[in-house]
Structure formats: C-alpha cells, structure tokens
Amino acid sequence: MIEFDHVWFSYGAxxxxxxxxxxxxxxxxVAILGGSGDGKTTILKLIMGLLRSDSGKILIxxxxxxxxxxxxxxxxxxxxxxxxxxxxxxxxxxxxENVAFALREYMNLSEEEVDQRVRTLLxxxxxxxxxxxxxxxxxxxxxxxxAIIRSLATIEPKMFLYDEPTxxxxxxxxxxxxxxxxxxxxxxxxxxxVTHKIFDAFKLxxxxxxxxxxxxxxxxxxxKMIDSSIPEIQIFLNELSPRPKATASIxxxxxxx
Amino acid sequence: MTIxxxxxxxxxxxxxxxxxxxxxxxxxxxxxxxxxQMDYAxxxxxxxxxxxxxxxxxxxxxxxxxxxxxLGLKMxxxxxxxxxxxxxxGPVMAGLVFAGRVGSGMASELGSMILGHQVDTLRVFGVxxxxxxxxxxxxxxxxxxPALTIVGDAVSILGGYYIAVFVSLQSxxxxxxxxxxxxxxxxxxxxSIKPFxxxxxxxxxxxxxxxxxxxxxxxLRRATTRAVVVSFVMVIVADFILTRILLYVLGFSV
Numbered sequence: 050m051i052e053f054d055h056v057w058f059s060y061g062a063x064x065x066x067x068x069x070x071x072x073x074x075x076x077x078x079v080a081i082l083g084g085s086g087d088g089k090t091t092i093l094k095l096i097m098g099l100l101r102s103d104s105g106k107i108l109i110x111x112x113x114x115x116x117x118x119x120x121x122x123x124x125x126x127x128x129x130x131x132x133x134x135x136x137x138x139x140x141x142x143x144x145x146e147n148v149a150f151a152l153r154e155y156m157n158l159s160e161e162e163v164d165q166r167v168r169t170l171l172x173x174x175x176x177x178x179x180x181x182x183x184x185x186x187x188x189x190x191x192x193x194x195x196a197i198i199r200s201l202a203t204i205e206p207k208m209f210l211y212d213e214p215t216x217x218x219x220x221x222x223x224x225x226x227x228x229x230x231x232x233x234x235x236x237x238x239x240x241x242x243v244t245h246k247i248f249d250a251f252k253l254x255x256x257x258x259x260x261x262x263x264x265x266x267x268x269x270x271x272x273k274m275i276d277s278s279i280p281e282i283q284i285f286l287n288e289l290s291p292r293p294k295a296t297a298s299i300x301x302x303x304x305x306x
Numbered sequence: 307m308t309i310x311x312x313x314x315x316x317x318x319x320x321x322x323x324x325x326x327x328x329x330x331x332x333x334x335x336x337x338x339x340x341x342x343q344m345d346y347a348x349x350x351x352x353x354x355x356x357x358x359x360x361x362x363x364x365x366x367x368x369x370x371x372x373x374x375x376x377l378g379l380k381m382x383x384x385x386x387x388x389x390x391x392x393x394x395x396g397p398v399m400a401g402l403v404f405a406g407r408v409g410s411g412m413a414s415e416l417g418s419m420i421l422g423h424q425v426d427t428l429r430v431f432g433v434x435x436x437x438x439x440x441x442x443x444x445x446x447x448x449x450x451x452p453a454l455t456i457v458g459d460a461v462s463i464l465g466g467y468y469i470a471v472f473v474s475l476q477s478x479x480x481x482x483x484x485x486x487x488x489x490x491x492x493x494x495x496x497x498s499i500k501p502f503x504x505x506x507x508x509x510x511x512x513x514x515x516x517x518x519x520x521x522x523x524x525x526l527r528r529a530t531t532r533a534v535v536v537s538f539v540m541v542i543v544a545d546f547i548l549t550r551i552l553l554y555v556l557g558f559s560v
Contacts, residue, residue: 099426123432131430137423151431154334200430 050074051096051208056105058091065091067263069105075128075207077239080250082285083260089243090134092260093210096241097131098122130206134213136196138184144171144195145180151203170198174229190222197229209233209240215249227252247285259285315518322440322517323510329434329441336442343446347408351454355403359458362399363391363465371474380474384484387466392488392497396459398545401504404451405537409512412443413533416516417526425517435517444509451505452498459497492556500548507544508537 051073058066065088073079081089094100095107098114106113109125117125138147148167152158158166171177174194184192193214200206211230215223227249234240244250250257257274259267261281267274274282307315367387374380416439419425428435463485470476515533519525553560 094426097430099429119429119434126430126432133423133427135422137427139424139427140418140422154431154433203431 050108050110052106052108053092053095054106054108056095056107057103058088058095058100059103065263066095066102069263069265071258071265071268073239073241075239076237077256078234078254079239079241079256079258080254081241081243081258081260082245082247082250084245084281087260088263089245089260090212093131093212093241093243096210097126097129127204128207129210130197130200130204130208131210132193132196132200132212132214134216135189136184136192138187138192138196138199140184143181143183144176144187147184147195148199148202150199155203166202170202171195174198188222189218190225193218193222193226194229197226197233201233206238208238211240211242211244213244213246214242215244215246223249245285247288318518319510319514322436322514323506325436326440326444326510326513327506329437330445332437334437336438339438339442340445343442344450346411347404347443347446348450348453351404351407351450352457354407355400355454355458356461358399358403359396359461360465362395363387363462364469366390366395366462367466367469368473371469375474380476381480382484383466383470383474383476384481385488387470388463388485388488389493391459391462391466392493394497394545394549396462397455397497397500397504398541399462400451400455400458400501401508401541401545402538404447404454404505405508405512405541406534408447409508409537410530410534412509412512413516413519414526414530416513417519417529420517420519421522421526440509440513440517443513444506447505447509448502449505451508452501455497455501492558496549496552496556499552500545503544503548504541507540511537511540 053069053071056066056069057064065086069088069092081092083089091100095102096109098117102115105115107115109128112125114122114125138144139150142150145164145167148170149163152163152166167180168177171180174197176191176194176198179187179191179195184195187195197211197214200209209230214226214230218226223246230240230242230253240253242250242253251271255271257267257269257271258265259274259279259282266279267277267282275286277283367383370383370386371380374382374386416425419439425435425439428438467478467481470481471478512533515529515536519529521528
C-alpha cells in the first residue's frame with residue numbers, strides 16, 4: 050500500500066504539493082488528474098523516491114521511504130514499474146538495447162538469451178520488427194509501447210505508474226496504449242495513471258484524485274466525480290460531453306465522404 | 307545567486323567530483339561507455355587540436371622571430387618555442403579546445419538526458435547515474451586530454467620549425483637540438499601534469515552543469531554556456547596555480 054501522510058513538497062521557493070494525504074492499495078486503479086504544474090508527476094517521483102518530501106511521511110508497505118538511502122530505495126523501486134512521459138528511452142540506444150538495458154545490467158544472461166527475451170517482450174507489443182530502430186525513428190505510440198515493455202524486462206512489479214501515457218498521441222494510438230495498460234493489469238496488479246486526458250482516464254480507472262494548486266480537491270469514485278459541482282472538475286468533464294454525431298457528409302457525386 | 311546557493315552548488319560539485327572519481331575504484335565498470343566517451347573526446351577532437359596547435363606554433367615562432375631578430379637572438383627561437391609550448395601553451399590550448407568541444411558536448415548531452423527523464427529512468431532501474439554517466443566521462447578525459455596535449459605539442463613544435471627554418475632561415479639541426487635541450491625532465495613533467503588536472507576539472511564541471519539542468523531548452527542553453535565558460539576560467543586559473551606550484555617544486559627560481 051502507498052500512503053501519503055501530510056506531505057509537503059516544493060521546488061525551491063515554489064510550493065508544489067501542500068499537505069497531501071491519501072492511500073492507494075497496490076491492486077487499485079487510480080487516475081491522478083489536474084492541470085499542468087499541479088504536482089501530478091511529482092507524486093509519482095515521490096513514490097519512487099526520486100524526490101524527497103519537505104515534510105510528512107510517504108509509506109510504501111508501511112515503510113517510511115523519506116529517510117532511506119539510494120541503495121535502500123532500490124528495493125522499494127522494484128515494487129513499481131514507472132513509465133515516464135514520452136517514454137524516456139535512451140537516445141543513444143536502439144529499441145533492442147533499450148529493452149535489454151536492465152537485463153544486461155542485472156542478469157547474467159548470454160547474448161542469445163538477452164536477444165530471445167527482448168524478442169518475446171517486444172512481441173507482446175507488436176514491435177518485434179522495430180528492434181533495430183533508434184528512438185528518434187519511432188512514432189509516439191511506439192515510443193510509449195517500448196517504454197512500457199522495457200520497464201517489465203527484469204522485474205515483476207506490484208504496481209504500474211504511468212506518467213501521461215497518452216499525452217500527445219492520436220486517438221488510435223492512445224486507445225492502443227490504454228488497452229496495453231489494461232492488459233498488463235489483468236493479473237490483479239493496479240496502476241496509477243497521471244494524466245490530464247479525462248477521456249482516457251475514464252476508460253481505465255474508477256478512482257480519481259484531482260489536484261489543484263498542489264492540494265487534493267477531490268478523491269473518489271467515477272460516479273461521484275461526474276456529480277461533482279467543483280468548477281475545475283466540471284471543466285475537465287466538459288471533454289466528455291456528447292459530441293455532434295457524424296451524420297453530416299459531403300456529397301461528392303455518388304460517394305459520401 | 308545568493309551566497310547560500312553558491313555554497314550549496316559548490317558542495318554538490320565537490321560531492322559529484324569525488325563520487326565520479328571514486329567510481330573508478332567501484333564496480334560495475336562501464337568499459338563500453340568509457341570507450342565511447344574516449345572516441346568522442348579523443349578521436350573527435352584530434353583534427354581540431356592538430357589545426358589549432360599547428361597555427362599557434364607557427365604564430366608563436368613568427369612573433370619570436372620578429373622580436374628576436376632585432377636583438378640578434380634569433381637562434382633562441384627553438385628554445386623559447388619549445389619551453390613555452392611544452393610547459394604552458396600546449397596544455398592550456400588543448401584544455402581550452404577540449405572544454406569548448408567536449409565539455410559543451412557533455413553538458414548538453416547530460417542536460418537533455420535530465421530533461422528527457424533518462425537520468426531518472428537510470429535511477430528507477432537501480433543504476434547509479436554518477437557511476438554510469440560521470441565516471442566514464444572523467445576517465446576518458448583523464449586519458450584523452452594528456453594524449454591530445456602530447457600530439458598538440460608535437461605539431462606546434464613542427465609549426466614553429468617551419469617558420470624558424472623556412473621563413474627566418476635558421477639552421478634546422480640547431481632548431482632540433484634546442485628542442486632536445488628543453489625536453490628535460492622538469493619541462494616534460496611540468497607539461498604532463500597539467501592536462502590530467504585540466505581534464506578532470508573540465509569533465510567534472512561539464513557533468514555537474516549538465517546534471518543540474520533545469521527549465522527546458524533555455525535551461526539547456528544556460529547549462530551548456532556555463533559549462534564552457536566556467537571550464538575556460540578554471541583551466542586558466544588552475545594553470546596559474548599549477549605553474550606556481552610546479553616551479554616551486556621543481557626548483558626554478560622566479
């Protein structure tokens with residue numbers, strides 16, 4: 050379980066999180082929503098111990114991680130699979146080397162075994178043919194898929210953490226990523242998705258945490274959120290408003306476009 | 307920048323420099339990364355150092371020739387060129403070229419890795435970014451800058467030879483015997499220690515600036531500029547301090 054207990058965090062003089070408290074079970078599927086700069090990604094980094102809170106406690110399975118050393122945090126980090134916004138693939142390595150990175154770092158495998166393992170992983174995301182491509186040659190969707198599968202190369206995480214996984218993607222690619230996220234969570238593993246795309250979040254989760262100016266203004270289920278009268282949430286929900294049906298067509302002779 | 311921030315920066319720089327250096331003695335060793343960095347730092351800078359050294363050697367020889375001919379001391383061109391290149395100009399010039407090309411590259415590469423969350427990804431994978439990114443860059447600089455300095459010194463002396471012999475019409479054997487005279491232990495030691503220190507300083511400063519990048523493209527530009535400017539200044543300051551120490555240690559009277 051992840052527990053935030055009155056956590057405060059600031060970048061220099063700018064307060065990013067103010068007195069944040071919540072708890073999330075490892076099997077839960079949660080979306081953290083909010084505008085840019087409201088501290089969504091900061092929460093993920095705090096969970097992973099990549100940042101240290103100014104005050105308050107962050108407990109992972111009951112252990113306070115705020116006092117742990119970098120070496121001790123490694124054990125905590127193994128419980129999660131974190132995928133950064135835009136994938137954060139290593140620029141200088143091709144797809145195969147990116148996926149094989151952790152395998153080579155930690156597992157004493159022969160090159161054939163690494164190759165086999167990478168192929169198997171990439172097959173799960175239909176990217177077996179992209180092994181030799183460099184990150185700059187990948188589309189946005191491919192980038193995210195490689196990043197997601199790379200994070201699973203060596204560990205069996207208890208929970209997935211996704212930072213804006215569908216931001217910047219077209220609807221088709223965003224849908225592919227959503228399906229992949231759901232597929233990976235089928236074995237009872239939960240995930241936290243940080244996003245401002247409420248449309249995608251509604252497809253994936255039931256619990257929503259809404260941040261504004263570093264404080265939680267809503268924490269509850271989907272239905273409760275839809276009924277919420279909080280103006281900021283209403284603005285986000287407008288994205289879900291029924292769109293005009295695509296009944297209009299342009300007549301170009303016998304063909305309708 | 308407040309004094310508190312300055313002290314905090316210096317403290318972080320000291321920690322990064324010492325952890326980067328102590329990484330040379332701790333496993334795992336990233337040989338492939340080190341070779342890649344050596345290739346980038348050494349092979350990539352080779353032609354630039356060659357060109358700069360050649361023209362500096364020729365310009366120095368030309369200036370000395372113009373000045374010394376009036377005094378009837380043109381025979382000292384070889385000696386002065388040799389001493390100034392080996393002890394002073396060679397290491398400093400190679401250091402400045404290295405800071406401009408390699409230091410800026412290190413800062414911008416690490417800076418873009420920070421902005422693209424690649425350094426955080428390393429930490430998520432349990433990899434020590436200092437060991438993986440800083441140590442190979444320090445080691446490659448410690449090896450390649452002295453190597454470039456030696457090549458640069460040789461080419462500068464050749465440039466000086468061309469001017470001394472073909473323009474100032476000095477005797478070729480005399481030029482080479484003057485060079486041989488200045489290639490003594492004191493001068494060679496004095497010129498050999500500096501590039502190690504410069505290489506270490508440039509790598510640490512550039513890595514520190516790169517890893518402390520904040521604020522997108524503007525922050526990256528700032529970090530790269532600071533890496534080059536601070537490296538330049540530190541090379542020149544360190545050169546003065548080292549010269550003073552080496553002259554004292556080697557028993558030269560000033």
